[in-house]
Amino acid sequence: MVDQIKTLDDYKKAYKNSIENPEDFWEKQADSFKWYKKWENVLDWNFEEPNIKWFEGGKLNITENCLDRHLETRGEKTALLWVSNEPDGEDKTFTYQELYQEVNKFANGLKSKGIKKGDRVVFYMPMVPELMIGMLACARIGAIHSIVFAGFSSQALADRVKDAQAKMIICSDYNKRGAKNIQVKSVVDNAIKMDCNSVETVVVHKNTGGDIEWNDKLDVFLTDLTDGVEEYCKPEVMDAEDPLFILYTSGSTGKPKGVVHTTGGYMIYTAYTFKNVFQYQEDDIYWCTADIGWITGHSYITYGPLLEGATTMMFEGIPTYPDAGRFWEIVEKYKVNQFYTAPTAIRALMAKGDKFVEKYDLSSLKVLGSVGEPINEEAWMWYFEKVGKRAIPIVDTWWQTETGGIMISPLPLITDMRPTFASYPLPGIQTILVDTEGNLIEDNNVEGLLCIKHPWPGILRTTWGDHNRCRQTYFSAFPELYFTGDAARRDEDGRYRIIGRVDDVLNVSGHRIGTAEVENAINETFGVVESAVVGYPHSIKGQGIYAFVITKGQINDEVEFKRLIESTVRTEIGPIAKPDIIQIVSGLPKTRSGKIMRRILRKIASGDMSNVGDISTLLNPEIVEEIKKKAPTM
Ligand code: WTA
Numbered sequence: 001m002v003d004q005i006k007t008l009d010d011y012k013k014a015y016k017n018s019i020e021n022p023e024d025f026w027e028k029q030a031d032s033f034k035w036y037k038k039w040e041n042v043l044d045w046n047f048e049e050p051n052i053k054w055f056e057g058g059k060l061n062i063t064e065n066c067l068d069r070h071l072e073t074r075g076e077k078t079a080l081l082w083v084s085n086e087p088d089g090e091d092k093t094f095t096y097q098e099l100y101q102e103v104n105k106f107a108n109g110l111k112s113k114g115i116k117k118g119d120r121v122v123f124y125m126p127m128v129p130e131l132m133i134g135m136l137a138c139a140r141i142g143a144i145h146s147i148v149f150a151g152f153s154s155q156a157l158a159d160r161v162k163d164a165q166a167k168m169i170i171c172s173d174y175n176k177r178g179a180k181n182i183q184v185k186s187v188v189d190n191a192i193k194m195d196c197n198s199v200e201t202v203v204v205h206k207n208t209g210g211d212i213e214w215n216d217k218l219d220v221f222l223t224d225l226t227d228g229v230e231e232y233c234k235p236e237v238m239d240a241e242d243p244l245f246i247l248y249t250s251g252s253t254g255k256p257k258g259v260v261h262t263t264g265g266y267m268i269y270t271a272y273t274f275k276n277v278f279q280y281q282e283d284d285i286y287w288c289t290a291d292i293g294w295i296t297g298h299s300y301i302t303y304g305p306l307l308e309g310a311t312t313m314m315f316e317g318i319p320t321y322p323d324a325g326r327f328w329e330i331v332e333k334y335k336v337n338q339f340y341t342a343p344t345a346i347r348a349l350m351a352k353g354d355k356f357v358e359k360y361d362l363s364s365l366k367v368l369g370s371v372g373e374p375i376n377e378e379a380w381m382w383y384f385e386k387v388g389k390r391a392i393p394i395v396d397t398w399w400q401t402e403t404g405g406i407m408i409s410p411l412p413l414i415t416d417m418r419p420t421f422a423s424y425p426l427p428g429i430q431t432i433l434v435d436t437e438g439n440l441i442e443d444n445n446v447e448g449l450l451c452i453k454h455p456w457p458g459i460l461r462t463t464w465g466d467h468n469r470c471r472q473t474y475f476s477a478f479p480e481l482y483f484t485g486d487a488a489r490r491d492e493d494g495r496y497r498i499i500g501r502v503d504d505v506l507n508v509s510g511h512r513i514g515t516a517e518v519e520n521a522i523n524e525t526f527g528v529v530e531s532a533v534v535g536y537p538h539s540i541k542g543q544g545i546y547a548f549v550i551t552k553g554q555i556n557d558e559v560e561f562k563r564l565i566e567s568t569v570r571t572e573i574g575p576i577a578k579p580d581i582i583q584i585v586s587g588l589p590k591t592r593s594g595k596i597m598r599r600i601l602r603k604i605a606s607g608d609m610s611n612v613g614d615i616s617t618l619l620n621p622e623i624v625e626e627i628k629k630k631a632p633t634m
Pocket of ligand 1: 105145249294295296370371374375396397398399400401402420484485486498499500501507510511512
């Protein structure tokens with residue numbers, strides 16, 4: 001098992017050691033895992049290409065470390081505790097032994113359909129145990145999983161399937177979420193029709209048993225795949241640098257890109273950060289409320305906890321069903337010790353009033369976590385006072401899909417906390433701030449662009465099928481640095497507070513959405529000439545989506561037209577990208593070279609009308625007044 005920091009002194013020592021001798025530091029953590037063959041080299045890197053290799057030549061299988069390795073000591077311990085959408089539904093538990101058996105069978109099922117090392121398997125599934133079992137089954141045989149959040153549209157799913165050239169899609173029939181019964185298989189059916197020619201098999205998990213269409217050429221039930229297969233599947237021998245998964249994420253330009261994580265480094269980094277940030281102890285019940293379709297679910301529902309032999313909980317439902325007390329009811333029922341959620345959920349529950357949280361006994365809680373977006377002070381205080389009863393530390397964890405694991409976070413009861421500050425970098429993480437020219441800012445009490453200057457084991461290695469895009473996006477802004485896309489403030493004691501994205505990426509309810517993606521979707525609507533999308537402060541979602549749209553000629557029915565735009569965005573991306581506000585305009589503020597001045601639109605969208613700044617360089621300065629006049633008052 002990896003090291004666990006217990007005191008402030010431990011943290012300081014570990015941090016110093018990890019900076020002075022990063023290779024020794026990580027090698028020691030790597031030594032705590034089971035390897036079939038030891039690595040030849042701890043680290044080989046440059047940020048120019050980039051070329052980053054941790055533990056190259058080392059041979060392992062991550063599922064051996066998540067499962068087999070625990071059987072002797074934790075075989076009867078609960079590995080997965082699954083909580084149903086229905087409060088009176090049947091929850092399920094899997095011991096390490098049981099999870100191991102399920103994964104082995106699933107893995108043999110995949111093999112029976114011709115899936116082998118290096119093949120890509122896309123999952124489009126709700127939060128059911130089969131999703132976790134399936135992703136581990138892929139890892140067992142060396143197939144690369146790519147999980148697509150089950151709220152994305154057919155089009156978005158097809159884009160990802162085609163980019164990854166996936167051989168198989170695994171889905172459910174329907175998805176239960178709150179009071180809704182959502183079609184899943186039909187979304188896959190439509191995606192398949194969009195030239196997903198690489199797909200040979202669609203595996204369907206019978207979740208509700210509802211009616212679905214059936215394609216004899218492609219479709220097979222999961223049970224038919226796993227019934228009667230061999231109980232044991234020998235783990236595939238993987239190199240530390242073999243890809244483990246692809247996860248698509250939005251950037252400031254173009255379509256989402258496939259962030260690639262590899263096996264060895266990701267394993268070490270998620271295990272180390274899980275154990276330290278949550279201070280997990282052997283008998284604790286740990287619950288992360290994220291969806292496995294996002295990186296948080298990959299690293300902190302599945303891999304990190306299982307690597308450390310934890311009991312990890314998985315929740316099928318939503319925080320407000322049947323009412324806003326659901327999270328707390330579950331915490332009380334299962335005596336949850338570590339609870340990890342997103343600020344948007346905290347704000348949504350806060351808005352429903354305190355009575356829901358006051359009804360339940362939350363005394364089992366030891367650590368509260370936050371992730372995905374900046375947590376505002378009001379939400380932080382509510383979390384601290386109402387949920388933690390002023391006695392429990394909050395870990396505001398900053399990280400990204402690309403970082404694989406948590407990068408900046410307090411360590412509970414070890415380092416101090418300051419509301420809204422993600423605080424201190426974890427061991428191994430060399431955070432720096434630079435100005436827009438790339439000059440290092442050494443002082444404290446400053447703001448700057450957040451960069452990392454040395455690789456850590458969990459860093460992305462490439463973007464699938466397009467290495468140059470990886471270099472362009474993360475390693476070209478400033479030489480020899482990984483640029484996060486975030487701005488941050490560093491206080492007088494060296495704590496970091498994340499301000500937010502400085503690129504054209506929105507963070508809506510903790511979901512990353514590229515403005516360009518939403519604009520492209522809006523522009524598909526009949527009657528739209530051009531659009532510009534910006535974020536604005538939203539009391540629950542953190543950021544809302546504000547779209548300025550130029551139309552072809554006069555629109556007769558504005559309400560209907562806006563509805564049409566919304567439905568196009570749903571079709572192209574999914575409901576999470578639906579604009580909150582659509583304003584029809586006759587033009588967009590542009591520079592002489594034709595670039596949209598988003599800075600001005602952002603000001604208008606946030607209601608800061610009097611302060612739009614210099615507009616003298618615009619090609620069409622008169623448009624600003626017109627847009628301001630017609631902007632809806634909020
Ligand atoms: C934002 C989610 C402030 C940030 C794990 C980052 C945060 C983006 C925090 C990555 C936090 C994440 N405080 N902002 N604690 N955590 N972010 O890839 O802008 O979905 O760049 O990864 O979310 O989002 P992603």
